[in-house]
Structures are given as structure tokens and as C-alpha cells.
Amino acid sequence: MSEAFTLEGFDLDAFVAATLAEDLGPDARDVTSEAVIPASAIFEGVMDSRDAVTVAGLPIAAAFFRALDPDVEIELLVRDGDRVAAGTDILRMKGKARAMLTAERSALNTVQHLSGIATMTRAYVDAILGTGATLLDTRKTIPGLRVLEKYATRMGGATNHRMGLWDAAMIKDNHVAVAGSIDAAVRRAVEAGIARIIVEVDRIDQIEPALDAGATHLLLDNMKPPTLRGAVTLIGGRVPTEASGGVRLDTIHAIAETGVTYVSVGRLTQSAPAADIGLDFASA
Incomplete structure (x- = not known):
């Protein structure tokens, strides 16, 4: 699936940069990943939903991983707006382990928050x-x-x-x-x-x-x-x-x-x- 994401009034690059800067702090470091993970390590990861949800924010999550590893391989397995059952894989990636682990929380926070809103909205609709x-x-x-x-x-x-x-x-x-x-x-x-x-x-x-x-x-x-x-x-x-x-x-x-x-x-x-x-x- 295409990961192109444009939204009127929203600067994706600025949002990603500001969010990562908040998490990385004044020294722009993830001290845990630097200490624990070899620089050459490659990880594959799968994002999945543990509950039945309506998905929102996947292209933004992808942007977090790509910001720290431009060569990351990402596959969006569903689209924003899709309803998925519990246990559904929604995104797969393969990239530099340090970068993936550094971006993980920002990506998840965004998808969890926006999917929570989309899921509640769908129930009301x-x-x-x-x-x-x-x-x-x-x-x-x-x-x-x-x-x-x-x-x-x-x-x-x-x-x-x-x-x-x-x-x-x-x-x-x-x-x-x-x-x-x-x-x-x-x-x-x-x-x-x-x-x-x-x-x-x-x-x-x-x-x-x-x-x-x-x-x-x-x-x-x-x-x-x-x-x-x-x-x-x-x-x-x-x-x-x-x-x-x-x-x-x-x-x-x-x-x-x-x-x-x-x-x-x-x-x-x-x-x-x-x-x-x-x-x-x-x-x-």
C-alpha cells in the first residue's frame, strides 16, 4: 500500500521532527538503544492490534521509522479507516534496530491515540x-x-x-x-x-x-x-x-x-x- 500522506493544515515532517526531539532530549540520544543494541543490528517488526479497532495514523507511524532510517522497508497491511479484528497485523517493517527502537514509542503513541478516536467514532456512527x-x-x-x-x-x-x-x-x-x-x-x-x-x-x-x-x-x-x-x-x-x-x-x-x-x-x-x-x- 502507498504510504503517501498529505493533510491540509498539517506538516508531517515538522510533526515527526518535533515529536522525536521531545523524546530524544537536548543531546538527541536514545541512551538505551545506543548502549544495548549493536549499530549493525537489523530488526524486523510487526505492529498489530490486540483489540478490534478502526485504524488511523499508520502513514504517520511509518514516517517516524523512515525519519530515523531512510532505508527502512515498510509495508502497510491495512488502510486508515479499515476496521480490523483483534490480532490483526497492520504494519510490517525491517530496518536498523537502533532506529526502529528509538522511533517505536512515538509511532505507537500516534497510532494508538488516533485509532482510539477512530474506534470510538465508529461506534457512535x-x-x-x-x-x-x-x-x-x-x-x-x-x-x-x-x-x-x-x-x-x-x-x-x-x-x-x-x-x-x-x-x-x-x-x-x-x-x-x-x-x-x-x-x-x-x-x-x-x-x-x-x-x-x-x-x-x-x-x-x-x-x-x-x-x-x-x-x-x-x-x-x-x-x-x-x-x-x-x-x-x-x-x-x-x-x-x-x-x-x-x-x-x-x-x-x-x-x-x-x-x-x-x-x-x-x-x-x-x-x-x-x-x-x-x-x-x-x-x-
């Missing part, structure tokens, strides 16, 4: 199949990792919400409190020429003022399914609707069945556990 709703992620990401984490949610089947503060307005309760009212806040966004204006409402009586002022998307915050259903009926398809707030795997199906366009889930990037993926080496 599966839970709303047939409802017509689309799963969205949020901006609840680890600083510096947003582009990668949102990539992982896509690999799990979700759709990215805003990438940041720049690509849409999202008027929340604190914005409304400072602006004075929902309609005042929305009108100012309209006057500023913002095309996408998402407005958070947590009461039914906020819906019409938001729409009248020019909202293009309503985020229905922390509403129970009966209230959501009534809100969707009132909105009547005038703008897309999004259910948000405290959504869990055991509640998302009932929420999605209310007719909302989207359901957003912060825990996809905020709380996903790392996938159990390991790397075992064997002498060539």
Missing part, C-alpha cells in the same frame, strides 16, 4: 445508522493535535464541524450574555458579513429570535428527545439543526431519531481511550 442524522466532532481537541484528531474522526465515519474559530461563527451563551440578546448577537454577525452563523439555543423561545436575526444553523443544547423533536418541528427545515451536550453512546440513537440534522459529540476527541496496539520485533 454505527449507533445512529438509519436515523438520517450525521455525526459531528467538536473543537474539544488536545492543543496542537486538532488536525490529526479531526482526521481520526473522519476515519471513523464522522464529519468535521468547525476546524477552528475562523471558518464559522458560533454564538454561545457567553456571547449572548455580552451582546445583550440572541438577536443582537446574530445581527452583528450578519452585519459583519459572516456566511455561516451557528447559534446555540437551550430554550424553545430562543429559536424564532435566532432565525429572524439570520442564524443559518441552530445548535440545540442539552435538550431531551421530546424537546428536541418539538424544536425540529418548529424549525421546519428552515436551517440545519444540531443536537449537542452530554451525548453518550447509550443515548445518541434516541437523540438522532428526533429528526435533527446533526449530533455533535465532544467525547470523540476529548475522552477516547487509546487503542491497544503493540509492536513486536524479531531478529531478521
Whole structure:
């Protein structure tokens, strides 16, 4: 499989270099590998998943190994976005042992974290199949990792919400409190020429003022399914609707069945556990 990996807004070489520099420290040394492993040693290794997961981040893992040994032989055995059973081999490599062992932790950390996100995301996507709703992620990401984490949610089947503060307005309760009212806040966004204006409402009586002022998307915050259903009926398809707030795997199906366009889930990037993926080496 091809290992070419490009992602808008993400510099793979810089990420790999910074991550390895963090691990190698000011002297750029892996003292354990230097002391224990002969410089000429060659290791073959296989990365495998110990649990059933949705894979994400394999091309990035390959980049870590290649950064320390440009001649390493790497074979990606599955693709990002693939679901694999427990015990599946997902990557095979053969290269200089010191380099492989030095890059191991950085490569595994990345694949475990991103595959954990993709796996949780896939479970949520599966839970709303047939409802017509689309799963969205949020901006609840680890600083510096947003582009990668949102990539992982896509690999799990979700759709990215805003990438940041720049690509849409999202008027929340604190914005409304400072602006004075929902309609005042929305009108100012309209006057500023913002095309996408998402407005958070947590009461039914906020819906019409938001729409009248020019909202293009309503985020229905922390509403129970009966209230959501009534809100969707009132909105009547005038703008897309999004259910948000405290959504869990055991509640998302009932929420999605209310007719909302989207359901957003912060825990996809905020709380996903790392996938159990390991790397075992064997002498060539």
C-alpha cells in the first residue's frame, strides 16, 4: 500500500521532527538503544492490534521509522479507516534496530491515540445508522493535535464541524450574555458579513429570535428527545439543526431519531481511550 500522506493544515515532517526531539532530549540520544543494541543490528517488526479497532495514523507511524532510517522497508497491511479484528497485523517493517527502537514509542503513541478516536467514532456512527442524522466532532481537541484528531474522526465515519474559530461563527451563551440578546448577537454577525452563523439555543423561545436575526444553523443544547423533536418541528427545515451536550453512546440513537440534522459529540476527541496496539520485533 502507498504510504503517501498529505493533510491540509498539517506538516508531517515538522510533526515527526518535533515529536522525536521531545523524546530524544537536548543531546538527541536514545541512551538505551545506543548502549544495548549493536549499530549493525537489523530488526524486523510487526505492529498489530490486540483489540478490534478502526485504524488511523499508520502513514504517520511509518514516517517516524523512515525519519530515523531512510532505508527502512515498510509495508502497510491495512488502510486508515479499515476496521480490523483483534490480532490483526497492520504494519510490517525491517530496518536498523537502533532506529526502529528509538522511533517505536512515538509511532505507537500516534497510532494508538488516533485509532482510539477512530474506534470510538465508529461506534457512535454505527449507533445512529438509519436515523438520517450525521455525526459531528467538536473543537474539544488536545492543543496542537486538532488536525490529526479531526482526521481520526473522519476515519471513523464522522464529519468535521468547525476546524477552528475562523471558518464559522458560533454564538454561545457567553456571547449572548455580552451582546445583550440572541438577536443582537446574530445581527452583528450578519452585519459583519459572516456566511455561516451557528447559534446555540437551550430554550424553545430562543429559536424564532435566532432565525429572524439570520442564524443559518441552530445548535440545540442539552435538550431531551421530546424537546428536541418539538424544536425540529418548529424549525421546519428552515436551517440545519444540531443536537449537542452530554451525548453518550447509550443515548445518541434516541437523540438522532428526533429528526435533527446533526449530533455533535465532544467525547470523540476529548475522552477516547487509546487503542491497544503493540509492536513486536524479531531478529531478521
